[in-house]
Amino acid sequence: MQRVEERAYAKINIGLDVLRRRPDGYHEVKMIMQTVDICDDLVLERTSGPGIQLKTDNVQLPTNRDNLICRAAELLMEEKKIAEGVKITLTKRIPIAAGMAGGSSDAAATMRGLNALFDMGYSEKDLQRLGVKLGADIPYCIVGGTMLSEGIGEILTPLPAPPKAHLVVAKPDINVSTAFVYGNLHVERLKDHPDIDGMAKALSQGDLQGVCERMGNVLETVTVKEYPVIDQIKNLMREMGAANALMSGSGPTVFGIFTDSKQAQAAAAAMEEHALAGQIFVTGFYAV
Numbered sequence: 312m313q314r315v316e317e318r319a320y321a322k323i324n325i326g327l328d329v330l331r332r333r334p335d336g337y338h339e340v341k342m343i344m345q346t347v348d349i350c351d352d353l354v355l356e357r358t359s360g361p362g363i364q365l366k367t368d369n370v371q372l373p374t375n376r377d378n379l380i381c382r383a384a385e386l387l388m389e390e391k392k393i394a395e396g397v398k399i400t401l402t403k404r405i406p407i408a409a410g411m412a413g414g415s416s417d418a419a420a421t422m423r424g425l426n427a428l429f430d431m432g433y434s435e436k437d438l439q440r441l442g443v444k445l446g447a448d449i450p451y452c453i454v455g456g457t458m459l460s461e462g463i464g465e466i467l468t469p470l471p472a473p474p475k476a477h478l479v480v481a482k483p484d485i486n487v488s489t490a491f492v493y494g495n496l497h498v499e500r501l502k503d504h505p506d507i508d509g510m511a512k513a514l515s516q517g518d519l520q521g522v523c524e525r526m527g528n529v530l531e532t533v534t535v536k537e538y539p540v541i542d543q544i545k546n547l548m549r550e551m552g553a554a555n556a557l558m559s560g561s562g563p564t565v566f567g568i569f570t571d572s573k574q575a576q577a578a579a580a581a582m583e584e585h586a587l588a589g590q591i592f593v594t595g596f597y598a599v
């Protein structure tokens with residue numbers, strides 16, 4: 312094969328709990344991940360000379376080893392001792408440093424793409440085992456869909472997809488570092504934990520209302536304190552008819568779940584009018 316196209320989908324966390332900080336510094340999580348219909352496109356092409364070349368339409372992003380795409384490619388090419396090179400072209404749409412796993416999803420798409428391009432023979436499990444070395448969200452991004460994610464993110468249990476709904480995704484113009492958020496989280500002081508088991512049950516019953524009632528993200532305790540605009544966005548989404556609204560991952564992106572498409576459109580327009588977010592999408596859950 313000479314050329315492969317891959318899509319890298321963004322995720323949201325409809326529930327995110329942190330159970331404890333392990334002695335090695337990693338946090339043990341319990342979260343429900345969901346793919347949303349916002350994606351980056353990657354094209355991977357063989358080159359005769361060696362090396363990994365990355366090109367992207369987004370000038371903010373590094374194109375060297377600081378980009379997770381290059382690190383993922385390097386990992387696989389070294390493991391399989393591939394002498395040829397690869398050129399990767401990225402069209403970026405997922406908001407950056409947003410809590411939507413954009414970098415992890417690009418890395419996962421790179422791994423899937425290289426596996427096909429060079430006929431590497433890896434199973435999904437192999438790619439997940441390799442990917443976790445680069446980031447805790449990568450094992451999930453290899454497969455996507457609706458998943459309960461535990462451990463540091465490597466223990467994945469598929470769940471039924473939520474019923475169809477309209478999503479408004481809004482990223483305010485601030486960049487949040489995941490390391491800062493986890494570094495400032497005091498797990499032992501958390502009073503409220505989202506009911507992740509109850510949410511998983513609501514999903515298996517196809518109960519969207521039950522899912523929305525249980526939405527919660529303990530990382531909001533850190534990020535919202537630092538950036539009150541997150542609460543403003545959540546409140547506006549609820550005022551505009553969202554069944555519920557929540558920050559995704561370590562933020563600052565907020566998503567609102569709507570059952571009515573007109574209300575979703577109106578909420579997005581209101582967000583724009585109040586200039587609360589620089590990037591706004593009206594989208595939906597993506598079933599893989």
Ligand code: ATP
Binds near residue numbers: 372407410417448561
């Ligand atoms: P997560 O939800 O996994 O915490 P995120 O959405 O918060 O991810 P990313 O968009 O993945 O954050 O990027 C965080 C940082 O990683 C950015 O500052 C960016 O420079 C760097 N980065 C490296 N590779 C990529 C990539 N392919 N896409 C986006 N960011 C990347």
